[in-house]
Amino acid sequence: MSVSELSLDRDPSSRFVPWIVAALSLMCAIALGTAFALASMTADWGRAASDQVTLRVATGDTDIPALVDQVAQLDAVSRIEHLPREQVARMLQPWLGDVAQVDTALLPLPALIDVRLKPGANTTELRALIADRSEITLDSADAWLAPLQDLAGLARLVAWVLAAVAVGAIMLVTVFATRSALVNQRQTVDLLRLIGAADGYIAKRFQRHGLRLALVGGIAGTVPGLIVIFFATAAARLQGAALLNGLTPSLAGWLAIAALPLIVALVATFTARVTVLKLLRASW
Amino acid sequence: MQQQGTDGTGEPLVAMRNVGLRYGTGPEVLRDLDLELAEGSFHFLTGRSGAGKSSLLSLLHLSRRPSRGLMRVFGHDMQDMPARDVPVLRRRIGVVFQDFRLLDHLSAQENVALPLKVANTMDAERIDEIVRELIDWVGLGQQAQARPPTLSGGEKQRVAIARAVISSPRLLLADEPTGNVDQEMGERLMRLFVKLNSLGTTIVIATHDLSLPGQYGYPLLHLEDGRLTHESGGTA
Numbered sequence: 195m196s197v198s199e200l201s202l203d204r205d206p207s208s209r210f211v212p213w214i215v216a217a218l219s220l221m222c223a224i225a226l227g228t229a230f231a232l233a234s235m236t237a238d239w240g241r242a243a244s245d246q247v248t249l250r251v252a253t254g255d256t257d258i259p260a261l262v263d264q265v266a267q268l269d270a271v272s273r274i275e276h277l278p279r280e281q282v283a284r285m286l287q288p289w290l291g292d293v294a295q296v297d298t299a300l301l302p303l304p305a306l307i308d309v310r311l312k313p314g315a316n317t318t319e320l321r322a323l324i325a326d327r328s329e330i331t332l333d334s335a336d337a338w339l340a341p342l343q344d345l346a347g348l349a350r351l352v353a354w355v356l357a358a359v360a361v362g363a364i365m366l367v368t369v370f371a372t373r374s375a376l377v378n379q380r381q382t383v384d385l386l387r388l389i390g391a392a393d394g395y396i397a398k399r400f401q402r403h404g405l406r407l408a409l410v411g412g413i414a415g416t417v418p419g420l421i422v423i424f425f426a427t428a429a430a431r432l433q434g435a436a437l438l439n440g441l442t443p444s445l446a447g448w449l450a451i452a453a454l455p456l457i458v459a460l461v462a463t464f465t466a467r468v469t470v471l472k473l474l475r476a477s478w
Numbered sequence: 479m480q481q482q483g484t485d486g487t488g489e490p491l492v493a494m495r496n497v498g499l500r501y502g503t504g505p506e507v508l509r510d511l512d513l514e515l516a517e518g519s520f521h522f523l524t525g526r527s528g529a530g531k532s533s534l535l536s537l538l539h540l541s542r543r544p545s546r547g548l549m550r551v552f553g554h555d556m557q558d559m560p561a562r563d564v565p566v567l568r569r570r571i572g573v574v575f576q577d578f579r580l581l582d583h584l585s586a587q588e589n590v591a592l593p594l595k596v597a598n599t600m601d602a603e604r605i606d607e608i609v610r611e612l613i614d615w616v617g618l619g620q621q622a623q624a625r626p627p628t629l630s631g632g633e634k635q636r637v638a639i640a641r642a643v644i645s646s647p648r649l650l651l652a653d654e655p656t657g658n659v660d661q662e663m664g665e666r667l668m669r670l671f672v673k674l675n676s677l678g679t680t681i682v683i684a685t686h687d688l689s690l691p692g693q694y695g696y697p698l699l700h701l702e703d704g705r706l707t708h709e710s711g712g713t714a
Contacts, residue, residue: 199592201583385579388539389641390569391596392562475561 199386200379200396202403207374214367215411219458222360223419223451229353230447231427236346238440243335245272247317249307252329258305261330264323265307270315277306342437364458368404368465375400376473387474397470404466405459412455420451489553490514491649491680492538497547499533506545507533509704515682517648520675522691523684525701531684534701535651538682539573540564552648569597572642572679576654578634580626586637587613587622593645608644616640616670632663639667643674650674652683656690668694 202208249265251258258276266274282303283293290296293303309320317332324330376383386396427442443451492515499508508530515521525531536542540551549556552567559567572593580589591609594600600608613622616636626634635655642650652671656664668690675681682699683690691698700707 199581199584199595381579382581384541385581386592386596387565388541388568388573389593389596390565390645392565395596395598 198399200382200399200403202375202379202399205375205378205403207371207378208403208407211367211371211407212411212414215364215408215458215462216415218360218364218367219412219415219454220419220422221415222357222364222458223416223454224422225353225356225360226451226454227419227423227427227443227447229350229357230443230450231423231441232346232350232353234442234444234447235438235440236343236350239339239343239437243339245311245313245315246335247309247311247320248333249309249320249324250331250333251305251307252302254302254329256305256327256329258307262307265309265320268319268323270311270317270319271309272312272315273310275308277308279303282306361458361461364408364461365465368408368462369469371407372400372404372466372469373473375403376470383474393471393474396474397467400470401463401467404462408462409455409459412458416451416454416458419454420448423451489550491517491552493548493550494537494544495548497537497544497549499530499537499542500545507704508537508544508701508706511547511706513699513706515649515680517680518675518678520672520681520694520696521683521699522694522696523682523699523701524686524688524691527686529701530704531701532653533704534706535573535653535682535684538649539571539651540568569593569645570648572645572647572650574635574638574642574650574652574655576657578626578638578658580634580637580641582626585623585625586618586629586633589626589637590640590644592641597645609640612640612644632659632666635659635663635667636670639670643679647679649680649682652681654685655683656685656687 249261251261262274262276265271282305285306286293286303290301296303311317317334321332324332383396387393423443430438430441492513494511494513497508497511497513498506500506511534523531523534533542537544537549538551540556543549543556552570554563554567580586581592584592587606587609590613591605594605594608610619610622613619616639618633618636618640621629621633624633626637629637635658639652639655642652650671655667655671659667671681671683672694685691697708
């Protein structure tokens with residue numbers, strides 16, 4: 195027999211479920227896309243910041259070439275570059291204007307030494323080397339990246355909470371739709387029980403129905419969600435700010451978002467089953 | 479589920495001792511029932527409207543638990559029966575309702591097949607075979623694919639009977655089975671029940687038509703104000 199005993203497809207309480215699930219899936223996909231993109235971006239920041247430091251040397255008697263040689267010999271250092279004075283002048287231009295006009299006797303320009311560390315290396319050796327030389331300061335990106343990392347972490351948390359709220363709302367919609375369908379189908383359900391249908395048999399009909407509705411809604415919401423994430427992150431990267439270069443979900447992130455309809459369908463299936471079993475077990 | 483002497487032990491198919499039934503906190507609708515249904519017996523259940531016939535049938539088809547007293551069905555105590563074990567017992571009981579309770583979106587054949595489908599103990603081909611045979615037996619071979627709304631009252635009742643007996647129940651309960659059909663169809667249906675009883679099925683027919691028990695001579699269970707009287711002897 196191919197026709198189902200329960201005519202759930204014609205149940206009026208189910209009519210809007212795919213639309214609601216689609217809207218919630220869209221919200222969930224965008225929230226997940228935001229969380230994954232922020233995770234990639236902050237990981238990118240971490241990688242860039244962790245292997246790059248700058249030595250700022252107040253001009254005076256310091257023998258810069260000797261210092262560069264000393265630093266280059268440290269195990270942790272992979273590359274070192276003393277930035278030319280012209281480059282330093284360009285970097286300071288936004289604050290000082292044309293540096294050529296500045297009286298360097300009154301406002302001496304620092305020497306900047308760009309140091310790249312080997313992967314996984316830390317700054318312990320370098321800090322030890324300059325520990326007793328007060329004219330040398332070690333600048334690490336960590337100092338200014340930390341608040342940004344914290345902010346991005348907070349945004350990620352908010353995105354995860356939104357995704358969880360969307361999934362929770364899908365569960366609630368499924369509970370209400372299943373309860374209504376069970377009420378509408380009460381006579382048929384009673385008949386099925388009377389002729390010996392186990393609660394699991396009846397629950398299976400409702401869970402299949404829930405799966406079908408949620409899968410349709412999940413696909414309808416996730417596909418536009420993926421498109422929105424793709425264009426929104428691409429537009430952010432095109433702004434040209436180096437900080438936003440990593441703002442795109444990782445491959446695993448894209449796959450996780452693409453799997454959202456399946457996750458939503460499984461959540462709805464489980465929810466429908468639990469709802470039906472709970473209601474049926476309330477009566478003998 | 480316990481398996482206690484349901485076969486060959488002489489134990490009645492259904493036994494009630496001092497059974498009462500109330501809905502919620504309301505008054506008892508059935509009181510102090512003592513009843514035994516022997517295997518292979520045939521009973522008429524009579525009583526005025528509101529006397530408790532439907533309530534007693536609901537106890538017999540295990541839709542409700544007694545509020546008090548002891549009830550054993552197929553050798554199992556209903557008081558301790560876990561809900562998950564009840565469906566297996568229900569499959570041994572066939573029920574025919576006065577209002578048929580057929581599913582309108584299924585064909586007659588699909589309606590009849592339902593008990594076998596939910597029992598999930600045989601493949602679809604075997605189910606089709608058994609259903610076709612039974613549909614022919616109740617004289618509805620030509621209407622097998624028809625949906626209930628297109629069938630007459632008598633045809634619907636025969637579909638309902640076929641559905642009730644397809645899984646070879648040991649106990650068949652019928653609530654006013656002749657109430658919605660003409661006299662000729664009523665007699666044909668009764669002959670069908672008699673034949674099923676001769677094949678070993680225990681039958682209880684609830685009816686307000688007091689001429690039926692007189693015609694067939696089977697024992698009478700009479701309900702009055704929720705109390706049961708056994709008005710004639712026989713096999714009960």
